[in-house]
Amino acid sequence: xxxNIPDGVVGILGANxxxxxxLIEAIAWALYGxxxxxxxxxxxxxxxxxxxNASPKEECSVKIVFDLNGTNYELVRSLxxxxxxxxAYLLADGIQTANSDSAVTEKIEKLLGMESKEFxxxxxxxxxxxxxxxxLNASKRKEHxxxxxxxxxxxxxxxxxxxxxxxxxxxxxxxxxxxxxxxGKLKKDCLIKDRDSLIISKxxxxxxxxxLKEKETELQNKxxxxxxxxxKLDAVYRKYIAAKNAADxxxxxxxxxxxxxxxxxMKISDLNKKLEKLPELELKYRSYEEMSHKKxxxxxxxxxxxxxxxxxxxxxxxxxxxxxxxxxxxxILTELxxxxxxxxxxxxxxxQISEIEEKINEINIKIHExxxxxxxxxxxxxxLSEKISVMRKRGPDSVCPECERTLGEHHxxxxxxxxxxxQEVSETIKTASEEKMSLVxxxxxxxxxxxxxKKRKTHLEEExxxxxxxxxxxxxxxxxxxDLEEERKDAENxxxxxxxxxxDSEEYQKITDDLKSxxxxxxxxxxxKGESRNLPNFMQEKKDNEDRIVRQKDELARLLTDLQNIDxxxxxxxxxxxxxxSAEEECSAIQKEINEKQTQSAVIDERIDNKAREIKExxxxxxxxxxxxxxxxxxxxxxxxxxxxxDNLMERIIPALTDIASSMFSDMTDGRYLGLELDDEYNISVxxxxxxxxxxxxSGGEMDLANLCLRLAISRLLSDRSGKDINFLxxxxxxxxxxxxxxxxxxxxLSKLENQFSQILLITHIxxxxxxxxxxxxxxxxxxxESVAELISL
Numbered sequence: 001x002x003x004n005i006p007d008g009v010v011g012i013l014g015a016n017x018x019x020x021x022x023l024i025e026a027i028a029w030a031l032y033g034x035x036x037x038x039x040x041x042x043x044x045x046x047x048x049x050x051x052x053n054a055s056p057k058e059e060c061s062v063k064i065v066f067d068l069n070g071t072n073y074e075l076v077r078s079l080x081x082x083x084x085x086x087x088a089y090l091l092a093d094g095i096q097t098a099n100s101d102s103a104v105t106e107k108i109e110k111l112l113g114m115e116s117k118e119f120x121x122x123x124x125x126x127x128x129x130x131x132x133x134x135x136l137n138a139s140k141r142k143e144h145x146x147x148x149x150x151x152x153x154x155x156x157x158x159x160x161x162x163x164x165x166x167x168x169x170x171x172x173x174x175x176x177x178x179x180x181x182x183x184g185k186l187k188k189d190c191l192i193k194d195r196d197s198l199i200i201s202k203x204x205x206x207x208x209x210x211x212l213k214e215k216e217t218e219l220q221n222k223x224x225x226x227x228x229x230x231x232k233l234d235a236v237y238r239k240y241i242a243a244k245n246a247a248d249x250x251x252x253x254x255x256x257x258x259x260x261x262x263x264x265x266m267k268i269s270d271l272n273k274k275l276e277k278l279p280e281l282e283l284k285y286r287s288y289e290e291m292s293h294k295k296x297x298x299x300x301x302x303x304x305x306x307x308x309x310x311x312x313x314x315x316x317x318x319x320x321x322x323x324x325x326x327x328x329x330x331x332i333l334t335e336l337x338x339x340x341x342x343x344x345x346x347x348x349x350x351x352q353i354s355e356i357e358e359k360i361n362e363i364n365i366k367i368h369e370x371x372x373x374x375x376x377x378x379x380x381x382x383x384l385s386e387k388i389s390v391m392r393k394r395g396p397d398s399v400c401p402e403c404e405r406t407l408g409e410h411h412x413x414x415x416x417x418x419x420x421x422x423q424e425v426s427e428t429i430k431t432a433s434e435e436k437m438s439l440v441x442x443x444x445x446x447x448x449x450x451x452x453x454k455k456r457k458t459h460l461e462e463e464x465x466x467x468x469x470x471x472x473x474x475x476x477x478x479x480x481x482x483d484l485e486e487e488r489k490d491a492e493n494x495x496x497x498x499x500x501x502x503x504d505s506e507e508y509q510k511i512t513d514d515l516k517s518x519x520x521x522x523x524x525x526x527x528x529k530g531e532s533r534n535l536p537n538f539m540q541e542k543k544d545n546e547d548r549i550v551r552q553k554d555e556l557a558r559l560l561t562d563l564q565n566i567d568x569x570x571x572x573x574x575x576x577x578x579x580x581x582s583a584e585e586e587c588s589a590i591q592k593e594i595n596e597k598q599t600q601s602a603v604i605d606e607r608i609d610n611k612a613r614e615i616k617e618x619x620x621x622x623x624x625x626x627x628x629x630x631x632x633x634x635x636x637x638x639x640x641x642x643x644x645x646x647d648n649l650m651e652r653i654i655p656a657l658t659d660i661a662s663s664m665f666s667d668m669t670d671g672r673y674l675g676l677e678l679d680d681e682y683n684i685s686v687x688x689x690x691x692x693x694x695x696x697x698x699s700g701g702e703m704d705l706a707n708l709c710l711r712l713a714i715s716r717l718l719s720d721r722s723g724k725d726i727n728f729l730x731x732x733x734x735x736x737x738x739x740x741x742x743x744x745x746x747x748x749x750l751s752k753l754e755n756q757f758s759q760i761l762l763i764t765h766i767x768x769x770x771x772x773x774x775x776x777x778x779x780x781x782x783x784x785x786e787s788v789a790e791l792i793s794l
Contacts, residue, residue, distance in 0.1 A: 339467030
């Protein structure tokens with residue numbers, strides 16, 4: 001869509017929701033984008049810029065061409081891709097000056113001398129702005145105008161500085177309280193006094209330590225003298241103890257050897273008594289050996305006899321098993337004849353199941369497609385129902401949310417349109433529901449058939465499995481028969497190889513019993529025979545033991561003689577030893593006292609250091625207090641400066657607004673009124689002749705005109721403040737509920753502003769004002785549901 005907007009008053013006409021305000025939003029978005037602080041330019045955010053019917057790949061872009069201060073500018077801003085990635089570029093007299101979304105926004109802010117908020121306030125006036133100027137009380141009206149002029153930021157600055165000032169005063173008070181103790185005395189003086197007292201205590205401890213160390217030296221010398229004497233006596237003592245220990249050790253060895261000799265005498269005596277029974281035990285031993293040999297021969301015969309009988313019994317058992325398995329084989333063969341042809345029947349059944357499952361799957365796909373369509377239409381039906389309900393509640397007398405006009409006949413048109421759409425959607429839902437019901441019935445019939453086939457298949461597979469099981473069982477039985485026949489043949493061969501053997505069980509039992517009775521005597525003979533071989537060893541060991549005792553007694557006599565020759569006085573040794581111990585205890589006690597004093601000294605040192613640190617912290621707090629006092633003075637001065645600046649601006653703005661609005665009001669009324677004036681609370685007074693009257697004395701149309709002039713004065717003041725010649729103005733639904741005469745008067749007044757604003761765009765949904773304009777941009781919905789804008793010259 002391309003629009004060439006002419007100079008002068010240009011109307012933008014169209015029904016509510018047709019897209020009139022969207023044109024202005026497009027211009028604002030092209031200039032400032034929608035990123036960061038400009039995110040509220042578009043009512044629905046960035047996602048509301050692109051047509052909701054557009055595909056993700058389609059590009060959305062706005063291009064505007066305008067002249068500013070003698071330079072021609074061409075600006076293009078766009079969104080691309082499914083993520084709506086923004087991009088932009090700006091040409092000045094055909095030369096590119098910016099080539100990215102953020103760079104173009106920054107360049108436009110510099111060119112126009114204002115951000116998006118100031119731009120909207122400067123060029124864009126709505127009906128609600130005019131209503132606010134006429135309907136708000138004095139304080140609220142003043143607050144509204146101050147906000148439009150962006151002066152409220154100074155009030156915020158004064159407020160924030162005051163908060164910082166109060167906080168800093170509290171900080172200063174806290175610092176002052178930290179410099180004093182609870183009793184009101186200065187903390188630093190108390191700390192210095194405590195530190196000096198600790199230093200005096202430290203010096204006293206140093207003096208006491210000096211006295212203790214001198215005493216320690218004296219005791220150490222006394223201990224050293226006693227230790228030297230003890231060391232000499234220790235050498236004699238060690239020699240005496242070594243000789244005594246050697247004599248005692250030798251006495252212990254003699255006692256051990258004597259005990260061992262007595263033990264050997266007892267062993268030799270006991271062994272001689274046992275050997276007296278040896279001849280009698282030898283006879284019983286010979287009898288036991290003869291019977292053991294005879295039992296070995298009988299054991300061989302007994303084993304062969306038992307093995308022959310076991311083979312005969314095994315042959316009988318094998319014959320019975322072979323007959324039983326052969327009967328089982330015949331029985332299985334008869335059973336297998338029942339299951340022939342089952343596999344082919346299963347294959348046929350499987351094909352039928354696959355065909356029905358495929359058919360059910362196709363029906364399911366159709367059901368899902370119908371369900372999706374039903375859900376979508378149900379959403380549409382619910383949305384339409386809610387819209388109809390809202391419209392019914394509002395009624396024809398309700399006010400349009402955009403223009404604040406009564407809906408009237410538009411209410412009936414909208415209701416008819418919504419009800420027609422509702423009826424079409426309901427018919428679609430009914431048809432789809434019937435189709436779904438038919439598909440579900442078909443699906444259920446096929447499922448019943450499928451269940452019967454699957455049940456039949458399960459039965460056939462069970463029959464086939466039985467046949468498989470019987471076949472496996474037949475192979476197993478035949479193998480078992482073969483194994484049994486081979487086992488019988490091996491048993492016959494083993495029986496043939498064994499000769500006919502005879503075995504007397506009574507004779508075998510008698511020999512076994514006799515062996516048991518002779519076993520103890522045989523074992524006793526073998527044990528005694530072994531012990532008799534130790535007797536010569538015992539006799540030799542006894543003789544060696546007696547020789548060692550003689551030698552050890554001679555050695556003991558020599559050791560006792562040496563012990564008597566050592567000059568050792570135990571009483572003198574113990575006395576010197578006690579003297580050394582006493583000296584060590586005195587040294588230990590004095591060292592303990594020295595350690596305690598040193599510990600006290602270290603504790604006092606630490607306390608002195610702590611006091612020094614606390615004094616430093618107090619000095620830091622004193623420094624912070626001085627800095628806080630300085631900061632309080634600076635913040636108070638800053639608050640006064642910004643407060644005076646705000647008051648000065650307010651004083652300067654009221655005359656400026658009065659001059660601009662008064663000139664406009666006089667021009668718009670063809671000089672009928674000489675002008676208007678604003679007081680400190682922004683109340684409007686009108687000069688009628690030589691007298692000044694409050695605005696509420698005049699008619700509603702004159703009040704609207706005066707408020708319009710004030711709003712336009714605010715726009716002109718913001719434009720002038722930017723330093724740029726922005727001769728562009730947008731008025732959105734400013735007619736409100738004016739009658740035809742007042743609309744004509746406002747249009748006449750606006751035409752007289754063309755010397756101040758080269759382009760004035762007038763947005764309205766009121767169709768009868770187009771006859772009052774030379775150029776109109778008609779905005780309407782196309783048959784395809786898209787907004788169309790068309791310039792019409794009247």
